[in-house]
Amino acid sequence: MADIPPSRSRSTESLFSPGQSTPTSSVGDNSSDVHSHQTATTTPTTTPPNTPLTSLTHASLLSPSPQGSSTPLSLLTIGFGPASLAIAIALSDHLSSSPSSPSPPVLFLEKQPQFAWHSGMQLSGTHMQISFLKDLATPRDPTSPFTFLNYLSCKGRLQKFINLGTFLPARREYEDYMRWCAGHFGRAVRYGTEITRVDAVHNEGTGKVDRFNIHWIDTTTGAPGSATARNVVVATGGSPAVPTLFAPFTTGPDARFIHSSQYATTIPHLSTALLSPSTPQHLVVIGGGQSAAEIYVDLSTRFPESKITLLVKDTSLRPSDDSPFVNEIFDPDRVTPTFELAAKERAEKREKDKGTNYGVVRLELLERIYSELYAQEVDEADETRWRCKVLNSRTVVGVERLEEGKGVRLEVARTGVENGERECIEAGLVVFATGYVRDAHVRILDGTRGLLEAERASAVDAAPAAPVAEVEEAPVAVEAVEETAAVGTPVAETAIPVAVPPVVEAAEAAAAPAVEAETAAVPETTETVPETAADTAAAVVPETSTETTTTTNTDTTTAETTPAPAAAGAASVDEVKLTLEPTRPPAVFPVGRDYKVQYAEGAVEEGAGIWLQGCNEKTHGLSDTLLSILAHRGGEVVQSIFGPGASSK
Ligand SMILES: Cc1cc2nc3c(=O)[nH]c(=O)nc-3n(C[C@H](O)[C@H](O)[C@H](O)COP(=O)(O)OP(=O)(O)OC[C@H]3O[C@@H](n4cnc5c(N)ncnc54)[C@H](O)[C@@H]3O)c2cc1C
Structure with a gap:
């Protein structure tokens, strides 16, 4: 003690x-x-x-x-x-x-x-x-x-x-x-x-x-x-990063696509359905990181009679580097020197160090997976009869629902090979370990964006773009996808190469659940677009709100009025999210070394923030x-x- x-x-x-x-x-x-x-x-x-x-x-x-x-x-x-x-x-x-x-x-x-x-x-x-x-x-x-x-x-x-x-x-x-x-x-x-x-x-x-x-x-x-x-x-x-290609298949009574963040809480309820004889006895995991590898192992133990396939976009599963010298990048005293670097150098450093955390698997787990695959080969020489497989260099390019909601058909291409041979996999369940996006603050703080220097400048000048330096320095970690997943074009809605039969109708994609749709819609690079103060105020008032919002100069002031009756507040959280979904490019909230948002000088009093x-x-x-x-x-x-x-x- x-x-x-x-x-x-x-x-x-x-x-x-x-x-x-x-x-x-x-x-x-x-x-x-x-x-x-x-x-x-x-x-x-x-x-x-x-x-x-x-x-x-x-x-x-x-x-x-x-x-x-x-x-x-x-x-x-x-x-x-x-x-x-x-x-x-x-x-x-x-x-x-x-x-x-x-x-x-x-x-x-x-x-x-x-x-x-x-x-x-x-x-x-x-x-x-x-x-x-x-x-x-x-x-x-x-x-x-x-x-x-x-x-x-x-x-x-x-x-x-x-x-x-x-x-x-x-x-x-x-x-x-x-x-x-x-x-x-x-x-x-x-x-x-x-x-x-x-x-x-x-x-x-x-x-x-x-x-x-x-x-x-x-x-x-x-x-x-x-x-x-x-x-x-x-x-x-973080919020689950849901590739747009998958979004339409993640909800509904026959949803057979689940994000890794829901795996352990969902799988017990799905077990009976997955074992039903009419469901393809093939379970697929998509991703090349720690979560994907853990889920692959868990599925193979939990469903000993089912086929389990791990689809990896990269040419191989790779080990995480937690050796002592490299591990120093996580020391607390590394934060200040990192913060003080120029944006370009920081990005280069981050790219170099990514192998410690993103799209990598702990060596012991890799060794376990490898030795189990080897044992399988010793027992059965015929590859087509193997129950568990790790398929590298694979990208999912199309998804189709099977009849009667019994599963899905995945169209899988060789990573980076256009017009090459494609294979179809019918699966009773697809778990995608596609990582997380960390942009919730952008939506939650939208009501304060009018206090940002960049927003004020653009409102006053109606200038077409924010200063380049600010955009480069953008701290909004919208692309922090933790795992390299085998999905064609992770989040951009327009660039999904859906091949044979048209699987994702535009309308369907648009109707994707709020969180996922939001996640998918946030671009990697952030651009500040001019807007008026009125826009700023209007965008933050939810339909269910019982408050009045007034604008003063470029700022938003909110005054409480009568408390909402319970019925008015009965809208589900998801509904509220939908009403809040920003229609403008997301704001950039720059922070100082102390993690405090840097609003325009003089906008916020000392002692608040x-x-x-x-x-x-x-x-x-x-x-x-x-x-x-x-x-x-x-x-x-x-x-x-x-x-x-x-x-x-
Ligand atoms: C499976 C897994 C294993 C990991 N293992 C490690 C590890 O071993 N070591 C390590 O260093 N890191 C690990 N990580 C990284 C992970 O990000 C950190 O462990 C940690 O969770 C970060 O803490 P956080 O509070 O920032 O975020 P979170 O843990 O995500 O906590 C955020 C909280 O905010 C809540 N929240 C979100 N939105 C709202 C809202 N609008 N209103 C109210 N509440 C809200 C969420 O419910 C959540 O409880 C792991 C990540 C995963 C996914």
Whole structure:
């Protein structure tokens, strides 16, 4: 157990009380800054650690706005995944060691019903890809009570874990560690809350923005709600990258295409249908990265009688490079030098280092797959009778639904070979591990785009383009596809070489689900197109909104009116997303080294702002989307928001 400095034990009463049911209704009950238009549901109980940290933490300092307070929240995070959790931990650690620090009211909002980390990829036998020593606290402060070792100690497994002799815990155990950490912040988290947009609010005296309204939909009831905060962190992680070719096949009762992010949560329900004799007993995985390889192995074990094929676009599956010298690129002290590089150099460096993370597989897994294929060949010389196959240099160029929704037919071409021989594969299931895009902030922050220098300049001058330098520096990580997948033209709608029978009608493609369609529609390079302030304001008001939005100069000011009746808020989250889908090119939200969005000078008051997490790979380096530097980064964000003395606004 970590030796905790005396200052950590000052708290006598903790609102964290690990394991207690989280009364999320308190979030909206009393504070005039948090408006929940319908009674909030109670968040499920989190896993209680064996030894509560109540004597070590300062829960009251991390609670939502005090009752009856009219001051905005000091901090609100959108998403409560590892990145936001690291911020909560850093803040808690800071407060624990600074007895004189005031208590900032904070709120963490998360759309999932409880804490969960990549639940669709929680497969048995999978392990972490970084050392447990890079947990959410140790690299910043090894004496923090939130270290992985302290978690093990509290769970009574420290000795046994040592006996395992590994640095790489099971993915499931690491998720449990993070859930255990999250459990300590229960009073400050509202689960089941999907944020749809953020609006800027102007101070009537200064004319500058001094707070933000954050709007959400309760994912259980559909009721809208909102809160006001001076500082907002957007840490929404990635959304599944769905190739446009696949989008029409991912929904509906007979959907046989699933993204890797939904694999573990979907496959148990599909099992019976997949084993039905009328379904092709052939399951296909598309992709060349870690997730694709893990799913291929899982399917081959789960369905021992089915044919399993892995389609890889590249000429071979490739190993990830986690050798010690290369691994230094993920060190926290590499972020600043990376940030200071010119955009072109950064892009070159990123390209060179990509083999550490994108489209690669851990060597042990590759060796396992290879040896199992070899054993299959020993048993059966006839290749056509092999149950499991890894087919390299393959690109899916067409998809067709089989009759009666029993599966799909894939048309597969040799990668890069035009008009060459094509093969057809009939599959009962296709799992595509095509990675993620990290552009959710662009949609969520659309209501603040009028505050950006580039947007203001174009509104005033009606100039045709933003300065070239800004476009090059664009930090919007829209193309962060984690895996090299065997799909013809990943996301561009116009360039899909669909061959034999016309499989994707234009109308069908257009009707693709909102998230996917959005994902597919965001171009890799970002161009800033001139627009008027009125456009900016109009685009952010959802049809279901009960607020009035006014524009002042180029800015958007939102004023709350009557709370929405529950019925008005009954629109599903997806419907709301559709109404919010931007019709203009996405804005670019440049960030500084401290991850703070750089709005036009003077637009936002000191002590207020928006921070972006996990979508800054282009400016901050490859570690940005990973866990590697979260402990440090959480501390940096806390410092940037609250200052070195952590004084709260
Ligand atoms: C299968 C898999 C394994 C991985 N393993 C590793 C590993 O071993 N090591 C490593 O360094 N990295 C790994 N990664 C990379 C991964 O990105 C990080 O582990 C980590 O999840 C990043 O944390 P995050 O908080 O930025 O994003 P996320 O984990 O994606 O969390 C974002 C959270 O925001 C929520 N959210 C999104 N939109 C909204 C909204 N509008 N309103 C409210 N909430 C919202 C989401 O529900 C989610 O909980 C892995 C990734 C995958 C897919």
